[in-house]
Amino acid sequence: xxxxxxxxxxxxxxxxxxxxxxxxxxxxxxxxxxxxxxxxxxxxxxxxxxxxxxxxxxxxxxxxxxxxxxxxxxxxxxxxxxxxxxxxxxxxxxxxxxxxxxxxxxxxxxxxxxxxxxxxxxxxxxxxxxxxxxxxxxxxxxxxxxxxxxxxxxxxxxxxxxxxxxxxxxxxxxxxxxxxxxxxxxxxxxxxxxxxxxxxxxxxxxxxx
Amino acid sequence: xxxxxxxxxxxxxxxxxxxxxxxxxxxxxxxxxxxxxxxxxxxxxxxxxxxxxxxxxxxxxxxxxxxxxxxxxxxxxxxxxxxxxxxxxxxxxxxxxxxxxxxxxxxxxxxxxxxxxxxxxxxxxxxxxxxxxxxxxxxxxxxxxxxxxxxxxxxxxxxxxxxxxxxxxxxxxxxxxxxxxxxxxxxxxxxxxxxxxxxxxxxxxxx
Numbered sequence: 001x002x003x004x005x006x007x008x009x010x011x012x013x014x015x016x017x018x019x020x021x022x023x024x025x026x027x028x029x030x031x032x033x034x035x036x037x038x039x040x041x042x043x044x045x046x047x048x049x050x051x052x053x054x055x056x057x058x059x060x061x062x063x064x065x066x067x068x069x070x071x072x073x074x075x076x077x078x079x080x081x082x083x084x085x086x087x088x089x090x091x092x093x094x095x096x097x098x099x100x101x102x103x104x105x106x107x108x109x110x111x112x113x114x115x116x117x118x119x120x121x122x123x124x125x126x127x128x129x130x131x132x133x134x135x136x137x138x139x140x141x142x143x144x145x146x147x148x149x150x151x152x153x154x155x156x157x158x159x160x161x162x163x164x165x166x167x168x169x170x171x172x173x174x175x176x177x178x179x180x181x182x183x184x185x186x187x188x189x190x191x192x193x194x195x196x197x198x199x200x201x202x203x204x205x206x207x208x209x
Numbered sequence: 210x211x212x213x214x215x216x217x218x219x220x221x222x223x224x225x226x227x228x229x230x231x232x233x234x235x236x237x238x239x240x241x242x243x244x245x246x247x248x249x250x251x252x253x254x255x256x257x258x259x260x261x262x263x264x265x266x267x268x269x270x271x272x273x274x275x276x277x278x279x280x281x282x283x284x285x286x287x288x289x290x291x292x293x294x295x296x297x298x299x300x301x302x303x304x305x306x307x308x309x310x311x312x313x314x315x316x317x318x319x320x321x322x323x324x325x326x327x328x329x330x331x332x333x334x335x336x337x338x339x340x341x342x343x344x345x346x347x348x349x350x351x352x353x354x355x356x357x358x359x360x361x362x363x364x365x366x367x368x369x370x371x372x373x374x375x376x377x378x379x380x381x382x383x384x385x386x387x388x389x390x391x392x393x394x395x396x397x398x399x400x401x402x403x404x405x406x407x408x409x410x411x412x413x414x415x416x
């Protein structure tokens with residue numbers, strides 16, 4: 001099968017371009033459908049890995065500490081992310097606890113872990129064990145990670161309850177905010193560059209159409 | 210005017226959606242092929258894109274009715290219990306003067322799902338009719354609903370946190386109600402619907 005490492009195709013409209021794309025202000029847009037094809041200034045694997053580890057640490061803290069605390073007439077109660085997802089498992093609404101836990105806890109965690117796994121190998125120019133599978137899983141997980149939605153949800157819940165009782169923000173919510181910012185940097189970026197690293201580097205001999 | 214770049218189909222090449230590699234499949238163009246680099250199954254267009262998108266979309270629209278009619282949570286305060294729907298949540302924020310938050314919830318829970326229904330249906334119908342109308346705008350609309358769709362999960366997570374916090378026995382309790390299950394399912398269905406749609410279909414007829 002003939003491969004064309006020097007070509008790229010827009011995923012939204014099938015337009016074909018030759019690499020490297022001319023960058024206009026660090027970004028290349030598709031001429032047909034205006035989709036953002038690629039962005040300049042790629043992070044090196046080292047920096048990318050460092051941010052991924054930081055996101056992982058922050059996300060672990062977000063999961064271990066309460067995100068909100070409530071005080072009502074002297075009684076105190078607090079909740080972590082896990083307890084919040086688990087709280088949905090009541091009455092007829094039980095099944096919705098599963099996607100809630102997946103989207104705000106398990107998917108982001110898996111994403112950080114698998115990305116760290118791949119990056120820790122690619123920074124030394126190697127292909128991680130299970131690389132192909134991990135990359136497939138990462139591309140499936142990507143749309144289902146909702147840390148930022150979870151964070152906004154917690155803040156709205158805090159405002160909603162603040163009329164009823166005293167609400168104190170817990171340590172977990174700050175960690176969650178930090179991990180959200182870091183995750184936006186590490187997981188929303190273009191994973192395809194990882195295929196080009198190490199032994200997956202582009203072949204230098206351009207194939208002819 | 211500058212001429213537009215060629216399309217993959219005209220050149221007989223294809224792109225792997227997992228690893229981005231461009232290659233020339235040896236099999237017939239309408240058959241699925243395996244990517245030589247990552248072994249993903251690659252199709253020229255997503256298989257049954259239109260039918261699958263319709264299926265998820267219609268299922269979502271149907272479930273959107275119970276999601277709005279049935280209560281999403283039950284609040285009991287000092288023995289007085291009331292059930293509230295999604296709209297009640299928006300209205301109560303609005304009435305208490307929190308206009309900004311009422312607006313955020315309105316956009317996430319009502320405006321975005323409805324916009325997704327309308328936009329996906331428009332895309333499906335225009336693609337079926339091989340329409341060449343407003344292609345660039347339709348491509349942009351598609352990408353917009355793909356990006357903002359998951360924010361609709363907001364209400365589910367608000368209910369989760371509120372329910373987890375307010376557990377004060379006789380004094381005050383909040384419980385989830387079945388409406389939130391329908392609503393969460395609608396959001397997942399609309400996301401699946403948007404993912405099933407192949408935006409390349411918008412450009413598939415002669416320019």
